[in-house]
Amino acid sequence: MRDHPHDEKVPHPDIWTGRATNRFQWLLALGGAACLALGIQLAVDSAWASGSAALVMAVVGCIAAGLLVLFGTLAFVHVDLKLDKESLEVRCGHIGVPRRRIPLSHVAGADFAPLVTPRHWGGWGYRWLPEKGTAVVVRRGEGVVLRLWDGHTFTITVDDAEAAVRVIRDRLRPNAHGPLH
Secondary structure: OOOOOOOOOOOOOOOEEEEEEOOOHHHHHHHHHHHHHHHHHHHHOOOOOOOHHHHHHHHHHHHHHHHHHHHHHHOOOEEEEEEOOOEEEEEEOOOOOOEEEEEHHHEEEEEEEEEEOHHHHOOOEEEEEOOOEEEEEOOOEEEEEEEEOOOOEEEEEOOOHHHHHHHHHHHHHHHOOOOOO
16 A cells, blocks of 8 residues: 555545446346346247247246346446445445445454455455455455454455545544444
8 A cells, every 4th residue: 555644634535435347247247138038038939849848947047047147247247335434335236235334333444455356255246255254346456455343354346445445544543442332
């Protein structure tokens, strides 16, 4: 993280927002839509000679796979981070689900991660690894690593993560002696 002179007091906005986007996810969503369309096409054009059970399984399988891929990828096309004076909120995708709100009183510290990759977390999305903690990874790049008072970590990929870490650290100074109850 770049150091800034301690004499220089840069005012932070009351609400800091950040975002990270993954345009590659749109290609995966397109594949899910194609699978969904195939299932619909099979249902409409049902000229299968091998019986209705095979047709039903093919239609249901294509539609289910298409919906899972489509909604699974669209949920993680982007992540929004909102930081106000009391909490940090993470929202994923266009409908904002999954969502996580972390009160700043539960945060022990924040660190800048210059490179967070889906490969380190086992893929894109909302991830949990016992040895690493929880993360929202939508693309490769910089991120914020929150150290929580309960010993867990929460990592978020977000553009301008250094600024987010500065704002979080500035807001944690009054709470530096432990969690507030």
